[in-house]
Amino acid sequence: MAQRDIKPRVRVPKKIKKGDVFEVKTLVSHRMETGLRKDKTTGESIPRDIIRTLTVGYGGREVLKAVWHPAMSANPYTSFYVKAEASGPMSFTWIDDLGEQYRKVIEINVVG
Amino acid sequence: MNAHSNSFADRRTFLKMTGAVTGTITLIPFTANATPQSVQDEINAIIQGKTMVEDGRVILTLPEIAENGGTVPLTIHINTPMSAESHVKVLHIFADGNPQPDVASYFLGPANGKAEISFRLRLSKTQKVVAVAELNTGEILVGRQQVKVTLGGCGG
Numbered sequence: 001m002a003q004r005d006i007k008p009r010v011r012v013p014k015k016i017k018k019g020d021v022f023e024v025k026t027l028v029s030h031r032m033e034t035g036l037r038k039d040k041t042t043g044e045s046i047p048r049d050i051i052r053t054l055t056v057g058y059g060g061r062e063v064l065k066a067v068w069h070p071a072m073s074a075n076p077y078t079s080f081y082v083k084a085e086a087s088g089p090m091s092f093t094w095i096d097d098l099g100e101q102y103r104k105v106i107e108i109n110v111v112g
Numbered sequence: 113m114n115a116h117s118n119s120f121a122d123r124r125t126f127l128k129m130t131g132a133v134t135g136t137i138t139l140i141p142f143t144a145n146a147t148p149q150s151v152q153d154e155i156n157a158i159i160q161g162k163t164m165v166e167d168g169r170v171i172l173t174l175p176e177i178a179e180n181g182g183t184v185p186l187t188i189h190i191n192t193p194m195s196a197e198s199h200v201k202v203l204h205i206f207a208d209g210n211p212q213p214d215v216a217s218y219f220l221g222p223a224n225g226k227a228e229i230s231f232r233l234r235l236s237k238t239q240k241v242v243a244v245a246e247l248n249t250g251e252i253l254v255g256r257q258q259v260k261v262t263l264g265g266c267g268g
Contacts, residue, residue: 021225034234036211058223065219071210073183073232080218083194083225 006030008104010092016084017112025079026054028094028102034070051076051096058082058090058108084110146213151206151242154213155254158204162250170243170255181235181261188243190227190253194220200227202246209239236264 011025028051035048048070056064063082082090087110094102155164169191178184190200199222205215218229227245235241238260245253 034211061223062219063221063223067217067219069212069214069216071207071212071215071234073234077230077232079230080220081224081226081228083223085223 006094006102008092008094008102010090010104010106012090012106012108015109015111018084018086018110020084021081022084023079024056024082024090025077026056026092027075027077028054029075030094030096032070032072032074032076036070049097051094051102053093053095054078055093056080056082056090059085059088063090084108086110146206146208146210148208148240151208151213151240154204154206155242155244155252158244158246159252162252164252164254166254166256168255170245170253172241172243172255172257174241174257174259177260177262178235179262181237181264183232184235184259184261185230185232186241187228187230188255190245192227192245192247192253194222194224194227196222199224199248200245201248203227203229204244204246205233206242206244207233207235207239208242209237210234211236215241235259235261237261 006029008028009026013022016022030051031049032051033046033049037046038044039046050070050072051068053068054066055062064080066078068076088108089105090108092104171189171191173187174184188203188205190203192198192200194200200220203218203220206213207215215233216231220227240256240258243255247253
């Protein structure tokens, strides 16, 4: 399947103090087809198509890994917390059933 | 997946409930469904002889009544430090009335600073959402929350 129009979005506070625990909010547009539905007109079952994993890296290590099942809502939103150590990139990778990867990298700005 | 045979009556009720509200797409009838027992089986597989504690440290925040089962907001907070000595390693979430019991697993560690995650899930009917936290100390913490669903989430 061709590259799909999938938009990952991430939000973190603009400035974070060293040692503070801050919230990371993520959202990715994806239909998260469960594989349990049938198309009424054709009677064919609609194949499963979900994002399976989200991994988040920061400060040279993995700070979160999420494994998802079809019970996750469409356009999966997830938020979690991270302790601020130093300024630097935070990387996000979503991988779907088709093996396609969606990546986003943001800059964490630690002050003080 | 656990192959618990679901009673036909349950399935009928469920299909009637959701069939009335879905548009051009209907649910495929499923042969296996999550039950409180299948969720317990999953928990037992995680516990593996360790001690399970259900002492209110795992707090699930969900709407009491979910009008749209397709997207139910959930926050799980675990009342534990997130230090190198003591932290949540994995948090598993199950739903005991969905077509499949598994919802998600979140792998955490001391880098998180706080054991709390939020997301949105699908609930096909009124049921209990169960959160199981595995600590690095070997402790297993469990929390449960009943949610009333007025409009089931499609097939999920």
